[in-house]
Amino acid sequence: MLSELIDLERYPLDDPANPRLAAVVEEARSQLHTTGCAVIKDLVRPEAIARIDAEIVADAHTAHFSTQQMNPYFHTEPDPAYPDRHPVNTFIERSSGFIAGDAWAPDGAMQVLFSSPELTALIAECLDLPELHCYADPLAGLTANILEPGQQFTWHFDTNDFAITLLVDEATAGGRFQYVPGIRSADDEGFDAIQAVLEGGDLLHGELGVHTLELRPGDLQIFRGRHSLHRVTRVGNDSPARHAAIFAYTEEAGVIGRVARTKQLFGRVLPEHVDAERERVRSDALLD
Ligand SMILES: O=C(O)CCC(=O)C(=O)O
């Protein structure tokens, strides 16, 4: 089954000791070390991408589309404790739809790829982590992010330490993934640099450290988004929609997302989210 999804000749995920795989891991680690972002080109076969795209198209009617003005921390309300011209009080449009984790057929290509122990192990190796688990959140674990023509996903930080994205359908105009590596750290919010990027509009600001990713359908992106501000630029009005599958993994097993963020992205929560909210333990003191 895995061989139908991944070219195991080029990427021998089924043979962890294979030097070809070791070279892939080494390259990904080096990219992650320098920019917080690694791309494994053409990891997923074109036929598998076509199957995943068909699943996304079939489930698109279940997507929760929302448009809001938000700050990089996914907040939508001003905070008088900060100046007006400050990342906390700078709100930009996010407009996109998410297909949630409970939409996928258990034996579909999307779910099989996400749950593959071989892929999970490869990603853990690339991130230099002893082990990874599929994010247990029943909605946010396995999602597809849909940007229709005219939509954009503005600058933000992820709540998770890293995200795995598989581009499935690309836009022909816009829809580019941009990021600023390490603009904040666990003990430095980096507000000034963030504000400079937020005020930079749609220009490419080399001096602000904005990277634009060259991503094609089938490429797997490993991204550390907790400290790197990032966005998906507005998809052109005449472009096809941009579809990306997002695979979330956690270092600990059994992690569940926050109630507010879940509502924001999916328009609903499940009882698991309400239960987990009570027991949440923070691992750092960043805004969100
Ligand atoms: O669609 C993507 O490439 C990533 C979007 C994103 O940054 C996110 O969902 O947090």
Ligand SMILES: [Fe+2]
């Ligand atoms: Fe993100």
